[in-house]
Amino acid sequence: MTIIEARGLTKTYKSKSGPVHALAGLDLTVPRGTVKALLGPNGAGKTTVVKMLTTLIRPDSGTALVDGIDVVANPKGVRRIIGVSGQYAAVDENLTGFENLEMVGRLYHLGGRAARKRAHELIDLFELTAAGNRPVKGFSGGMRRRIDLAGALVINPKVLFLDEPTTGLDPRSRLALWDVIKRLVADGTTVLLTTQYLEEADQLSDDIMVIDGGKAIAEGTSDELKAQIGGHRLVIALVNAADSAPARQIMARYGSGEPTVTTDGRGVEVAVTDGPAGLQHVLAELGAAGIDLHDAGMRRPTLDDVFLKLTGHKADLSVTDDDETDAAKPAKGRRARTDNPSDASSDTPPRELVK
Amino acid sequence: MTAIASTLPDWNPLSLWYSDGWTVTKRNLIKIKRSPDMLVFAVIQPIMFVVLFSQVYAGAIQVQGTDYVQFLMAGIFAQTVVFGATFSGAAMAQDLKEGIIDRFRSLPMSASAVLIGRTNSDLVLNTISMVIMMATGLAVGWRVNSTVPEFLAGVGLLLLFGYAFSWVMALLGMSVKSPEVINNASFLILFPLTFISNAFVPSETLPTPLRIFAEFNPVSSLVQAARQLFGNEGSAPVPDIWTMQNPILTVLIGVAVMLIVFVPLCIRKFASISSR
Numbered sequence: 001m002t003i004i005e006a007r008g009l010t011k012t013y014k015s016k017s018g019p020v021h022a023l024a025g026l027d028l029t030v031p032r033g034t035v036k037a038l039l040g041p042n043g044a045g046k047t048t049v050v051k052m053l054t055t056l057i058r059p060d061s062g063t064a065l066v067d068g069i070d071v072v073a074n075p076k077g078v079r080r081i082i083g084v085s086g087q088y089a090a091v092d093e094n095l096t097g098f099e100n101l102e103m104v105g106r107l108y109h110l111g112g113r114a115a116r117k118r119a120h121e122l123i124d125l126f127e128l129t130a131a132g133n134r135p136v137k138g139f140s141g142g143m144r145r146r147i148d149l150a151g152a153l154v155i156n157p158k159v160l161f162l163d164e165p166t167t168g169l170d171p172r173s174r175l176a177l178w179d180v181i182k183r184l185v186a187d188g189t190t191v192l193l194t195t196q197y198l199e200e201a202d203q204l205s206d207d208i209m210v211i212d213g214g215k216a217i218a219e220g221t222s223d224e225l226k227a228q229i230g231g232h233r234l235v236i237a238l239v240n241a242a243d244s245a246p247a248r249q250i251m252a253r254y255g256s257g258e259p260t261v262t263t264d265g266r267g268v269e270v271a272v273t274d275g276p277a278g279l280q281h282v283l284a285e286l287g288a289a290g291i292d293l294h295d296a297g298m299r300r301p302t303l304d305d306v307f308l309k310l311t312g313h314k315a316d317l318s319v320t321d322d323d324e325t326d327a328a329k330p331a332k333g334r335r336a337r338t339d340n341p342s343d344a345s346s347d348t349p350p351r352e353l354v355k
Numbered sequence: 356m357t358a359i360a361s362t363l364p365d366w367n368p369l370s371l372w373y374s375d376g377w378t379v380t381k382r383n384l385i386k387i388k389r390s391p392d393m394l395v396f397a398v399i400q401p402i403m404f405v406v407l408f409s410q411v412y413a414g415a416i417q418v419q420g421t422d423y424v425q426f427l428m429a430g431i432f433a434q435t436v437v438f439g440a441t442f443s444g445a446a447m448a449q450d451l452k453e454g455i456i457d458r459f460r461s462l463p464m465s466a467s468a469v470l471i472g473r474t475n476s477d478l479v480l481n482t483i484s485m486v487i488m489m490a491t492g493l494a495v496g497w498r499v500n501s502t503v504p505e506f507l508a509g510v511g512l513l514l515l516f517g518y519a520f521s522w523v524m525a526l527l528g529m530s531v532k533s534p535e536v537i538n539n540a541s542f543l544i545l546f547p548l549t550f551i552s553n554a555f556v557p558s559e560t561l562p563t564p565l566r567i568f569a570e571f572n573p574v575s576s577l578v579q580a581a582r583q584l585f586g587n588e589g590s591a592p593v594p595d596i597w598t599m600q601n602p603i604l605t606v607l608i609g610v611a612v613m614l615i616v617f618v619p620l621c622i623r624k625f626a627s628i629s630s631r
Contacts, residue, residue, distance in 0.1 A: 107468075
């Protein structure tokens with residue numbers, strides 16, 4: 001059964017360089033009890049979708065129903081059944097973790113006693129007991145996110161919206177937050193998640209929609225998408241650039257697509273479907289051919305790979321100033337996002353070298 | 356996870372409005388308590404103004420029929436409540452910047468609760484400032500020469516004006532979206548509004564264009580009303596225009612107009628703002 005049903009959502013922002021189509025007719029369907037990830041680079045329109053479905057902004061055209069309630073006609077009805085946690089932790093710095101959660105509970109109209117009780121439960125659940133009675137000001141980024149996420153769970157929401165829940169977090173906090181989200185998902189909560197990281201979508205969701213330029217460009221399970229882009233990537237670094245042609249030929253035999261060679265001729269990469277076995281074969285043949293290697297390994301596909309495959313261009317992970325919602329003002333404030341391409345690539349999991 | 360009833364108590368809109376407004380007010384008051392810079396500003400600035408003006412200008416400025424300290428205090432009260440409204444603007448802009456407004460807007464709370472909480476807590480802050488200023492005033496020789504009801508009416512009128520004006524500043528804060536801009540912008544508005552008035556000097560001493568501005572300035576009416584209600588008028592002639600001859604009524608009309616115009620504008624604006 002469908003719980004989120006959106007048809008033809010559009011939103012256009014005015015900017016100095018002309019109108020920006022944040023959403024250009026997006027359809028979205030999320031079955032009850034599933035996790036859907038919206039995957040895309042900055043400015044793709046992910047945040048705009050979430051803001052529309054959570055009643056923060058109105059679509060220029062199109063309709064959206066959350067649990068059968070129209071987000072434009074009855075925003076309050078929608079707000080009663082959803083929980084929202086965004087990429088900027090929307091918590092009050094001067095309030096303690098507990099006070100933040102109690103306030104949210106009161107504003108969901110649970111009443112004072114139930115709001116306090118629920119705040120205590122969430123503080124325990126999110127292992128924030130030590131920090132619950134200190135102002136959020138002194139919390140780490142990961143702890144702020146956890147308080148923010150707890151705020152989205154004060155009621156058991158019918159739909160939980162997570163807008164880039166781990167953007168800007170260090171890898172350890174990211175893993176911890178994934179863990180929390182996975183537990184929620186196991187309880188059957190419907191989640192709509194946005195992310196820039198393929199791995200995050202892979203880890204957390206049942207179904208992925210890839211969006212770019214305000215439109216869906218692919219949709220399917222993580223396996224289906226990976227089959228399209230060829231699963232893992234096999235990467236080698238040559239000692240001599242002259243070996244790139246024979247190396248390419250060897251890799252072409254085991255890859256699921258055409259191998260690519262870097263401009264300096266030393267790096268060769270190909271998508272593989274049979275995992276480490278492909279690497280073993282390639283290494284054996286390269287050794288037999290007497291080709292020396294600096295490095296060889298596997299890496300999981302990234303958003304860039306998905307984009308390269310689906311659109312023929314790389315995902316633009318740099319910030320565009322045009323988009324008011326997704327990419328706006330990253331450098332401002334203490335909780336500035338880290339948005340540059342080098343940072344995005346540092347989030348790529350390390351190559352798993354064969355032992 | 357513990358199950359939480361998703362069927363929420365069926366509260367009537369009025370009690371929801373009241374309870375949501377109070378929840379946000381409480382949040383703002385905790386903020387004031389925890390960020391001493393704001394409280395220090397609200398406490399120290401009025402003391403400084405009372406002491407500076409009364410000690411620096413008292414010898415130089417002659418006011419007909421009364422001494423300068425008596426004349427000055429209503430002016431400083433009015434200036435403080437008007438400046439105090441800036442908090443509403445700056446705090447709305449700050450909330451927007453921090454993203455907490457998005458949290459509020461995604462909750463099923465009453466649409467005006469955040470604004471009501473904002474203006475309420477600024478009323479509390481203004482009241483604290485007022486008490487401190489009055490104590491300081493009494494220490495430097497200010498005296499109230501009226502009845503208790505008149506005195507209370509005077510205090511009420513000042514706070515009411517400040518309250519209504521914070522709705523104006525709240526709209527400004529939501530429009531500019533930056534606490535720094537709102538601080539700079541409000542000083543550009545507030546300094547002329549409070550200084551080109553009868554707050555610190557009798558308006559008849561001003562050059563003609565400024566005198567005309569001062570006589571029609573709503574702050575002048577507020578100051579004049581407070582002087583009347585505290586019995587600090589002296590015998591200087593009151594400008595022969597309706598707003599200065601009927602200052603209390605003028606202030607009440609001004610307050611009503613500000614609330615009627617800016618409360619709906621603020622609520623409408625709030626329904627469409629989003630942090631980022």
